[in-house]
Amino acid sequence: MDEDSTMALPGSPAAWRGRGTPGGQARPLRPPLLLWLLLAQLPSAAPSCPESCQCFGNTTVFCSEECLDHIPEGIPANASQLFFVETSLETLLSGAFANGTSSNAALRKLVFLCSPLRSLGEGAFAGLTGLRELAISSSQLTGLRAESFHGLGRLRVLSIQFSPVETLEEEAFRHSPALRELLLRGNRIRALLPGLFRPIGGLETLSLSQNSLPNLPEGVFDSLPHLRVLRLSDNNLSCLPVGVFHHQVDLRELHLDGNALAELPAGVFSQQTHLRRLHLQHNALRELPPALFSSMANLTFLLLDGNRLKELPEGLFLGTPSLVELSLAHNQLETLPEGLFGTLLPNLSVLTLSHNHLHSLPTGLFQGLQDLTRLQLGHNNLTGLPRELLANLSNLEVLDLSHNQLATVPEGIFDSSFALFYISLRGNPWACDCHLLYLADWLQYADDLVNAHALCGSPTHLKGLSLPGVKKEQLVCPRRPPGPVRCRVEAQDPSGEEEASALPHCAYQDPEGALRLTCGPDACQQLRVTLPAAKGTGQHLSGNWTLGSGCGTLRVQVSVTIEKEEPVHGREAP
Known part of the structure; x- marks a missing residue:
């Protein structure tokens, strides 16, 4: 029941x-x-x-x-x-x-x-x-x-x-x-005595949700080998003994949400080969062991939203091929390894990554998710999307890109998503110029009400206008002076300062001001990059940005790696 x-x-x-x-x-x-x-x-x-x-x-x-x-x-x-x-x-x-x-x-x-x-x-x-x-x-x-x-x-x-x-x-x-x-x-x-469940060894469903349990005694469930549903939601659990579920080999549902779990022992779920639903949302988890779910071949629903996860190990989902729904919303994820999902989750239908700190996504992150129908990426810090991000997602129906820092989308990004009918675009600083023509064409076949609050962020004369209301003839880019536009990164030569200052410069930058590029009629002279805060060396930043200015927009690809220089001839490098 x-x-x-x-x-x-x-x-x-x-x-x-x-x-x-x-x-x-x-x-x-x-x-x-x-x-x-x-x-x-x-x-x-x-x-x-x-x-x-x-x-x-x-x-x-x-x-x-x-x-x-x-x-x-x-x-x-x-x-x-x-x-x-x-x-x-x-x-x-x-x-x-x-x-x-x-x-x-x-x-x-x-x-x-x-x-x-x-x-x-x-x-x-x-x-x-x-x-x-x-x-x-x-x-x-x-x-x-x-x-x-x-x-x-x-x-x-x-x-x-x-x-x-x-x-x-x-x-x-x-x-x-x-x-x-x-x-x-x-x-x-507030407490479970060690022998409490010993007389009822045939128990199949046990609910202890919404109590005040601070911990679980070692072996408290050992006498319940036939347990199939265990609910421990909304207690005060801060840790779990590594063997607390080792005797529940027939467990189908495990609810641990709404507790204060800051970490999980590496082998705590090693015996749950038949588990189908695992609820870990609304805890205080900061990291997960790489092999935490490796034995869960039948796991169908995994909810990890509402924790404090900043990163995920690449092989985390290696043993969960049956996953249908995965939620990682409301965490602190800044980036995801390209092989995190890949071909490991062929049955995944719903993936929720909203309300994180994601600033970029690897090109092949979703490749292999051929059954994916809903992808939630809203409320992140995405400034651009790779053109092949959605390649082969032919069953994708719903895509949420709302509340990011997107100014445009790559041409052709939706071409292989034949079932896609709903895209949420609101809350982005859309640059309504010629680079948005592809998205405008797609919106012609979408419900105008869905993105009625998706507004142009630039240029000035279109700012605040609803995307579905923009006419294609309004999506134009300013004419550039004849000659190629070349971007290079170099320090200004003081001797050439007077010559440089004579050029009619345009300063391009992204909405957050992390990248600023100064260009003249024939070349771009200066690139300023503000790196995110990080400790130590080994920092790497890579991505595509769309930079805007009164002169128009530019697309820039930047890759920066910072490494500590090795000592030379026995001396510390300056």
């Missing part, structure tokens, strides 16, 4: 979902009108139904009187589902259901929703020998004791959620050995 729909009232599971606040507190739930309409369609109420309840078809009993503070008598003997919603029940004493039904064995599901239960007496559910599902949500319980569940030997699903539960006795579940789902989301659990 899915965590989001567990123990829902009949007819409207989604309407009854309990949603916790970020701190794990329960939000009060109110029965929706839809529920009453659905219940009204069931067979007429049974004449033997207790006064404070409604019975439908003698199998479903719904008790919601606010003044109801005990288990009523007269519940039909063949009732299989019993719901208490917004009652005044505070305590379930020992044998609370002994007088409530004449035949307890028929009851399969028992739900307490938004009732102020504070304590469960010893053997509170005694006699409910056929009970399969027990749910208590939005209660006032602060702890769980083993004896409260005495007699529930056939219970398959136990859900105690969105309550102030802080403590779990080490043998809290020893009377329920048949449990397959244990859902403890939205409580205040």
